[in-house]
Amino acid sequence: MTGIRRLAQQLNVSIGTVSRALNGKPDVNEETRRRVVEAAAAIGYVPNQAGRSLRKGSTGVVGFMMQTGPQITGEGDVFFMSVFDGVQTVFARHQLDLVALLCSSEEDPEAYMQRVVARGFADALIISATKRVDHRINFISSRKIPFIALGRSETDAGHPWLDLDFEGMAEVGVSRLIAKGHRRIGVFAPRDDTNLGFVFVDAYRKVLERHGIAFDANMVFRAPPNERGGHQIAHAIAAMPADQRPTGFVLTNEVMCVGFYNGLHEVGLVPGKTFAIIGRDSPQAHYLVPKLTCFRLSLRDLGITLAESLLATMPAYAEAYPLGVVRKVVPLELVPGDSDMALPA
Amino acid sequence: MTGIRRLAQQLNVSIGTVSRALNGKPDVNEETRRRVVEAAAAIGYVPNQAGRSLRKGSTGVVGFMMQTGPQITGEGDVFFMSVFDGVQTVFARHQLDLVALLCSSEEDPEAYMQRVVARGFADALIISATKRVDHRINFISSRKIPFIALGRSETDAGHPWLDLDFEGMAEVGVSRLIAKGHRRIGVFAPRDDTNLGFVFVDAYRKVLERHGIAFDANMVFRAPPNERGGHQIAHAIAAMPADQRPTGFVLTNEVMCVGFYNGLHEVGLVPGKTFAIIGRDSPQAHYLVPKLTCFRLSLRDLGITLAESLLATMPAYAEAYPLGVVRKVVPLELVPGDSDMALPA
DNA sequence: TGGGGATTCGTAAACGTTTACGGACAAAGC
DNA sequence: GCTTTGTCCGTAAACGTTTACGAATCCCCA
Secondary structure: OOHHHHHHHHHOOOHHHHHHHHOOOOOOOHHHHHHHHHHHHHHOOOOOHHHHHHHHOOOOEEEEEEEOOOOOOOOOHHHHHHHHHHHHHHHHOOOOEEEEEEEOOOOOHHHHHHHHHHHOOOOEEEEEOOEOOOHHHHHHHHOOOOEEEEOOOOOOOOOOEEEEOHHHHHHHHHHHHHHOOOOOEEEEEOOOOEHHHHHHHHHHHHHHHHOOOOOOHHHEEEOOOOHHHHHHHHHHHHOOOHHHOOOEEEOOOHHHHHHHHHHHHHOOOOEOOOEEEEEEOOOHHHHOOOOOEEEEOOHHHHHHHHHHHHHOOOOOOHHHOOOOOOEEEEOOEEEOOOOOOOOOO | OOHHHHHHHHHOOOHHHHHHHHOOOOOOOHHHHHHHHHHHHHHOOOOOHHHHHHHHOOOOEEEEEEEOOOOOOOOOHHHHHHHHHHHHHHHHOOOOEEEEEEEOOOOOHHHHHHHHHHHOOOOEEEEEOOEOOOHHHHHHHHOOOOEEEEOOOOOOOOOOEEEEOHHHHHHHHHHHHHHOOOOOEEEEEOOOOEHHHHHHHHHHHHHHHHOOOOOOHHHEEEOOOOHHHHHHHHHHHHOOOHHHOOOEEEOOOHHHHHHHHHHHHHOOOOEOOOEEEEEEOOOHHHHOOOOOEEEEOOHHHHHHHHHHHHHOOOOOOHHHOOOOOOEEEEOOEEEOOOOOOOOOO
8 A cells, every 4th residue: 555545545535635735735734734744753654755756747856966986076075065065954944865876897878877867867957067068068968957157168158057157256366476586386177178277377368467467388287186296296396407397276176185295295395485386275275284365265155156046047046146157256265375486585 | 648658549448458568567568568668768768756755665775865955074084975976876776766865954854854754755775974873773773674784873773884994993093093102192072973983983992901001091083074074173182292192093083184184284293203193094095195004995885884784674676685683893994005104122 | 169378468456646626614804 | 584705624636747548450370
């Protein structure tokens, strides 16, 4: 005997009434509703997902697509876990569930995405780690599935996105170092075609130009966006002639900062002394010595904005979030530390 | 017009035939099957998940339960991502999908789990970060949902589990340090009731006793199982009188090693010189200097074993994996480095 | 030529919900 | 007292699949 039917029989009401009572429909007596809700809680009845979503045509699930495998995301787990937490506080208001859709490293991300949407697994999707040209965006938006991207892309389907303010970080960080007397300012960028690399380096170049400093490609250091990458770059820099090294660095990746600090330690170069460093805040960065001057943002708030912006594009929820198509950059706050000393004259 | 019906009409066959063809049933003409499969690929038809699982009573999805929020898991994202990858290579053989079920920090994990299983969201579950007494285990096993735990617990429902060989790490690590002349040997343990802490400390105590060394509670350092925790302990140790400090350490948490190294650097104590350290391998640990003597295991293989052990308990797949109820510990290999010097006589 | 087996396919009944529709009943208005 | 209005609830039809069942066809052999 099916769940709802058993409950109905036990209460001497019809399954229709049970369903209405549980779903908060108005046309059910309050006393009846109370009895139903209590009985449901007592026997631990929860509507079967398959039956429900078959009938309703929606699942109540939003998927966050991630790729698994040993390759690194460039963000620590705390990054995602905190963002998730923000997303979920919004979703909780609407009985929406967030799940992480794990695309195996052996499967093509676009094919995976196709499977997921065709099967009707989730009502909406969140994608991250956007590439400079990202086929997922074209595909998903052609399928008319509500989605939002965490990260800009040159692939533009008029879709909503949210991204960190890399231009702002370049502007504030580079200007700050220039004001402190630095002229050779290094930046880090990922080696692959992750979009944020391009955005940040472009902004960096513009700020330099505005200050009348020539762009030098040797000041852009490319490495995988993880601890190891930061570590590699430290060694690469140690291998440069001292008078050609940058004297200051602005980096946007949280975990690279940590690896960079460690790498510098190894080669006897000291952050805040030999080099000025402006990085990005993270739990791991908190105990770096000297204290890292860094850009900070609330990941939880980012998650909240992400969720609200997504809901704004979903017909069933849009009226509660009249935001239109959100395409915006979230600002970061500069937290001064001791790692960005002025260049001795 | 529904997906399968449109496809059937287009091919002039019945929906039954389409379904059979796509599901590889034997009673369909090979030529017909070819036509169906081609047409399906052409229009991008994928069976609707809700309809399918409503009829079949199963979803083809296995959930990995994780908690979101700023609190740290004790394992970096590479840990999970690599394990996931192993799990998925096994699942791919059976058209099973792995998704991460994200339990918000605002929701009770047991209640969340109840919702998930009652809704029939996944056919089976993987749980991790097991507590010493873990209510999830009782609940889930009472509901007869196939599941496996990554981590032991004193809550025993006769359920399958896999865990790292903490006894082995204690045995090998502590014996090794003793052989190198160390007598005051420190270990790290989480402060909460995560089960692995108890297991490891118990094993540590036994090894000491076997070697005739008295257990000293001051040699057990408790901190959150993340970089910051390792960092904190380094400072705590620096604050001890030098002659009461441990001279060697065995730690099983990968990220704590990194924080510990960093913390020691700050207070002018040097790994491999002041202290002998045996830790756990991780991508971040690779570039620690001096090279960390560490325990290593293949996370991908761990994922593979995890998946196979889970399938062994699922009726539909059990015959392919005649493993019974797997409850075992996976061994780690000691990789010698330069961080565990002998104690000068 | 006819019976029997094998092969292939169509038909229709599930699976567990939600919801449009309409009926029963009571209260209210005249 | 009759109609109207409103409240509450039961009935049954969807939703998109899979699969048991049986029918149709063909081939083979007696």
